[in-house]
Amino acid sequence: xxxxxxxxxxxxxxxxxxxxxxxxxxxxxxxxxxxxxxxxxxxxxxxxxxxxxxxxxxxxxxxxxxxxxxxxxxxxxxxxxxxxxxxxxxxxxxxxxxxxxxxxxxxxxxxxx
Amino acid sequence: xxxxxxxxxxxxxxxxxxxxxxxxxxxxxxxxxxxxxxxxxxxxxxxxxxxxxxxxxxxxxxxxxxxxxxxxxxxxxxxxxxxxxxxxxxxxxxxxxxxxxxxxxxxxxxxxx
Numbered sequence: 001x002x003x004x005x006x007x008x009x010x011x012x013x014x015x016x017x018x019x020x021x022x023x024x025x026x027x028x029x030x031x032x033x034x035x036x037x038x039x040x041x042x043x044x045x046x047x048x049x050x051x052x053x054x055x056x057x058x059x060x061x062x063x064x065x066x067x068x069x070x071x072x073x074x075x076x077x078x079x080x081x082x083x084x085x086x087x088x089x090x091x092x093x094x095x096x097x098x099x100x101x102x103x104x105x106x107x108x109x110x111x112x113x
Numbered sequence: 114x115x116x117x118x119x120x121x122x123x124x125x126x127x128x129x130x131x132x133x134x135x136x137x138x139x140x141x142x143x144x145x146x147x148x149x150x151x152x153x154x155x156x157x158x159x160x161x162x163x164x165x166x167x168x169x170x171x172x173x174x175x176x177x178x179x180x181x182x183x184x185x186x187x188x189x190x191x192x193x194x195x196x197x198x199x200x201x202x203x204x205x206x207x208x209x210x211x212x213x214x215x216x217x218x219x220x221x222x223x224x225x226x
Contacts, residue, residue: 042202042216090156100145100206104156
């Protein structure tokens, strides 16, 4: 089955702890994205990557970091600098060069203990 | 200027009725306008999308109406069904090989049986 997988489905973070959310796609898409979703708000872009070993900050990158070592993988680390990390995190991917449709994964809900 | 304003925040419609959700934007560089449907605990899925060179696009019971001069676009769901109950997000995108999307705040639609 082709698609985007995110793990874990739920993640708990303790104060001062860094946590990493996984995102994998087997759609052979070049571009990948991370969004944050809070209740009553739309999706806000954290980071995006157009190609391996390259990524760009989105609107709310502070307190987050990413890497893109492989085309199919785009992990997101929520660092201790992110003071309000509780949210639903969504990963998406799209083909490059004018293929606008973004396909989303099932999401990871991050909760702070 | 990057905002996309969506209304209403919530909408209740009787089965068989028409659901209408509206969005407005300011940035004239936007040239791609998708609508996403999201069920609780799931990632959004593309429903229908339009470019500004057409004023209307229909796919089954779903229609996008686009008014370029007013910088507004709307989603119409004809013959609304209880299975349509979900959160709907409009978005707007512009340029680049990794097209970024700016999302509206979402509309929670409830279709009563």
